[in-house]
Amino acid sequence: MKKWEELKKDITESQVWRAIFRHGYEDTPRNRVLMVTANVWLHLHPAKVRRHGVRMRFTWCMGGLTFLMFLVTVVTGIYLMFYYRPVAEYAYADMKYLEFDMPFGMLMRNMHRWSAHAMVVFVWLHMFRVFLTGSYKPPREFNWVVGVLLLVLTLLLSFTGYLLPWDQLSIWAVTVGSNMARATPLLGHEGPFAELVGANPIYDARAFLFGGGEIGPHTLLRFYILHCIFIPLVTSLLLAIHFWRIRRDSFSGPPL
Amino acid sequence: MAEVAEERQKSPVVDDKIHTWPHLVRVEFLVALFVMIVLTLWSVVVDAPLEEPANPTRTPNPSKAPWYFLGLQEMLVYFDPWLAGVVLPSLIIVGLMMIPFIDINQKGNGYYTFKERKIEILTFFFGFHILWVSMIIIGTFFRGPGWNLFWPWQRWDPHKVVALANVDLPYLLGFRDYFWSSVCGGVLVLGYFVFATLAFYLWILRIKGKEFLERWGMVRFLITALLFVTMLSLPAKMFLRLAFNIKYVWVTPWFNI
Ligand code: HEM
Numbered sequence: 001m002k003k004w005e006e007l008k009k010d011i012t013e014s015q016v017w018r019a020i021f022r023h024g025y026e027d028t029p030r031n032r033v034l035m036v037t038a039n040v041w042l043h044l045h046p047a048k049v050r051r052h053g054v055r056m057r058f059t060w061c062m063g064g065l066t067f068l069m070f071l072v073t074v075v076t077g078i079y080l081m082f083y084y085r086p087v088a089e090y091a092y093a094d095m096k097y098l099e100f101d102m103p104f105g106m107l108m109r110n111m112h113r114w115s116a117h118a119m120v121v122f123v124w125l126h127m128f129r130v131f132l133t134g135s136y137k138p139p140r141e142f143n144w145v146v147g148v149l150l151l152v153l154t155l156l157l158s159f160t161g162y163l164l165p166w167d168q169l170s171i172w173a174v175t176v177g178s179n180m181a182r183a184t185p186l187l188g189h190e191g192p193f194a195e196l197v198g199a200n201p202i203y204d205a206r207a208f209l210f211g212g213g214e215i216g217p218h219t220l221l222r223f224y225i226l227h228c229i230f231i232p233l234v235t236s237l238l239l240a241i242h243f244w245r246i247r248r249d250s251f252s253g254p255p256l
Numbered sequence: 257m258a259e260v261a262e263e264r265q266k267s268p269v270v271d272d273k274i275h276t277w278p279h280l281v282r283v284e285f286l287v288a289l290f291v292m293i294v295l296t297l298w299s300v301v302v303d304a305p306l307e308e309p310a311n312p313t314r315t316p317n318p319s320k321a322p323w324y325f326l327g328l329q330e331m332l333v334y335f336d337p338w339l340a341g342v343v344l345p346s347l348i349i350v351g352l353m354m355i356p357f358i359d360i361n362q363k364g365n366g367y368y369t370f371k372e373r374k375i376e377i378l379t380f381f382f383g384f385h386i387l388w389v390s391m392i393i394i395g396t397f398f399r400g401p402g403w404n405l406f407w408p409w410q411r412w413d414p415h416k417v418v419a420l421a422n423v424d425l426p427y428l429l430g431f432r433d434y435f436w437s438s439v440c441g442g443v444l445v446l447g448y449f450v451f452a453t454l455a456f457y458l459w460i461l462r463i464k465g466k467e468f469l470e471r472w473g474m475v476r477f478l479i480t481a482l483l484f485v486t487m488l489s490l491p492a493k494m495f496l497r498l499a500f501n502i503k504y505v506w507v508t509p510w511f512n513i
Contacts, residue, residue, distance in 0.1 A: 035277035048273040061287045092309040110299035120324050134364040141356035148352045171310040172319040180341025191338045192511035252366035
């Protein structure tokens with residue numbers, strides 16, 4: 001033990017170590033607070049938390065893991081974007097190219113896919129946890145509403161991404177999923193009261209989504225932009241609000 | 257180190273707060289690490305699906321939506337698309353957003369309890385686990401060609417013969433005339449909502465008391481009743497379909513329910 005302490009001292013007081021780390025980390029309460037408040041990433045946290053709030057039993061870590069999955073999809077998604085072209089002629093071939101020729105292409109694609117699925121599961125579990133602890137009750141009503149929007153956006157992110165491989169699975173799943181849009185009351189050409197508005201197959205809610213009467217190349221581009229730019233941007237904005245409100249409203253927990 | 261120990265001694269039990277660094281950050285880091293390892297291993301072993309190139313002229317049977325939307329696709333069995341695909345999902349989203357505003361029970365804020373909010377939790381459990389999750393499971397594992405029911409281990413026989421559901425409830429009740437069937441259906445549907453709302457009122461009155469209903473207020477009550485009764489209309493319609501092969505309750509020239 002003593003040897004170990006000496007060795008540690010030798011290393012941390014050597015000139016090389018000091019040149020790299022400038023000063024040591026002294027474990028004082030002040031430093032513990034500073035570690036959190038002076039760090040861009042960690043300052044989302046309060047400097048202190050209630051003991052039971054740290055227990056995994058309380059949050060199941062689900063909010064944080066949802067966010068982690070979001071970050072994984074962002075990183076792997078950017079990698080995929082380098083090789084993927086949202087054009088009907090190329091999209092499928094690019095998927096094959098990505099799988100067989102790109103270094104780590106298959107791994108990146110798998111991680112993107114599975115973390116997206118995990119994000120959907122985690123966000124449901126997170127909502128369930130927040131419900132069970134009654135954490136939506138005043139003053140956190142608004143953050144629950146933001147959360148529901150995040151839930152919808154998570155599903156939309158997954159759904160728009162589903163089309164991009166441009167294989168049989170994707171176009172038919174998206175066709176089935178989007179067919180409901182043509183039944184929207186008033187706005188879809190097969191919905192109730194469509195005549196009143198004059199909705200028709202090439203000019204209704206589904207055509208707006210598809211960029212035409214049928215699923216096709218224009219749909220691919222539309223979903224690509226929604227998937228890679230529009231929805232992630234909106235999600236990030238709402239996430240910022242969500243995290244900010246968790247701090248403002250203070251994290252829920254029993255009164256002391 | 258010494259200072260921290262000292263600080264702990266000075267404030268023993270009153271303050272149960274602890275430093276985020278290192279306590280919370282450590283847990284977060286370890287959990288994140290663990291999940292990343294599992295995710296990476298999973299991704300090494302299981303490949304994401306990629307089928308044949310898209311072919312708009314060849315419709316697979318069955319065509320399934322992504323699994324997280326299979327609850328909606330499953331509802332299409334029981335309701336027309338404008339209801340199952342548009343109105344009900346919108347109500348689910350709006351209903352979820354309403355929860356903090358219609359639940360005025362101040363207890364159970366920030367801790368786990370079942371005793372203090374039985375009905376709230378049971379309702380959520382019913383909507384989320386019984387309806388939403390089990391419909392996803394049915395849609396994923398028990399639906400085959402023609403959206404017919406199959407056991408997961410059963411061979412998908414595309415020629416499976418299934419009893420057609422093409423009786424409407426007014427017809428079953430003896431109405432043959434189109435106009436009067438419509439009227440009958442309308443009365444049935446509206447009657448269901450009025451009757452179920454009343455029943456909901458009496459039920460709440462019994463278990464929560466008059467004082468609660470006064471605090472709750474008319475608006476909150478009506479919104480909750482609408483959401484609750486609409487949610488129950490799904491199992492109600494499922495029952496009519498499975499027990500009597502009923503397609504619609506209310507047929508009109510504009511929409512069917
Ligand atoms: C992209 C989706 C989401 C992300 C990344 C996210 C992230 C988080 C994180 C990290 C927390 C801190 C506590 C924890 O880990 O449980 C949190 C708390 C919270 N979330 Fe979410 N969330 C998301 C969606 C939702 C949804 C769908 C709801 C509800 C419908 C919701 C409602 C809340 C509320 C009310 C809190 C405060 C909880 C408390 O004070 O105990 N969030 N969220």
